[in-house]
Amino acid sequence: MKHRDTHDLIGGIALTVVGVFFGLYASRYTMGTAARMGPGYFPIVLGWLLAVLGLLVALPAWWRQGNPIRVQWRNLATATACLVLFAALLQAAGVLVAAFAASMVALVPARTSVRQKLVISAAVSALTVGIFVFGLQMNVRTFPW
Numbered sequence: 001m002k003h004r005d006t007h008d009l010i011g012g013i014a015l016t017v018v019g020v021f022f023g024l025y026a027s028r029y030t031m032g033t034a035a036r037m038g039p040g041y042f043p044i045v046l047g048w049l050l051a052v053l054g055l056l057v058a059l060p061a062w063w064r065q066g067n068p069i070r071v072q073w074r075n076l077a078t079a080t081a082c083l084v085l086f087a088a089l090l091q092a093a094g095v096l097v098a099a100f101a102a103s104m105v106a107l108v109p110a111r112t113s114v115r116q117k118l119v120i121s122a123a124v125s126a127l128t129v130g131i132f133v134f135g136l137q138m139n140v141r142t143f144p145w
Contacts, residue, residue, distance in 0.1 A: 005066030012058025019051030075109050082106040094141040095132060099125035 022043055032038030082105040089098035103121040110117065132138045 003066055003068050005061040005064040006069050007066060008057055008061035008064070010069075012054045012056070012061060015054030016051045016058060017054075019047045019049070019054055021047070023047030023051060078105060078108045091141065093144045096125050096129050096142055097144055099128040 024047075026040045026043035026047055029040030029043075030038035031044060032041045034041075082102040085105055086098045086102035089101055093101075100121045103124040104117060107117045107120060112120075129142060132140065133142050
């Protein structure tokens with residue numbers, strides 16, 4: 001049995017669907033011109049560009065042979081768990097603790113030492129606080145106290 005390149009086929013179709021959605025959704029706004037852009041210009045152009053790029057990925061994949069998809073359930077479970085944990089901890093513990101805990105959970109499948117996981121999680125949480133709290137000045141709780 002011949003397997004199509006399902007990885008690129010599904011990825012290309014997903015890019016096309018997202019691009020068409022944003023291209024159509026943004027068409028409610030005024031387009032404007034290239035010299036005087038309206039609020040819909042940038043999302044419309046990027047949406048349709050994404051749709052075309054998705055087709056350029058998906059169409060050759062239809063005729064190309066590839067391997068069947070193998071879902072890595074452990075990685076999927078840890079990625080989902082770290083997102084749920086971050087959302088659950090954000091209000092109660094603050095962004096610093098939530099980012100640290102979420103990145104520790106995300107690193108469960110990684111074959112690194114506990115020390116490396118702690119260093120990576122500390123760096124991720126520091127970057128998260130730096131970007132969102134100080135850089136973007138988002139009104140989120142930083143610390144649990």
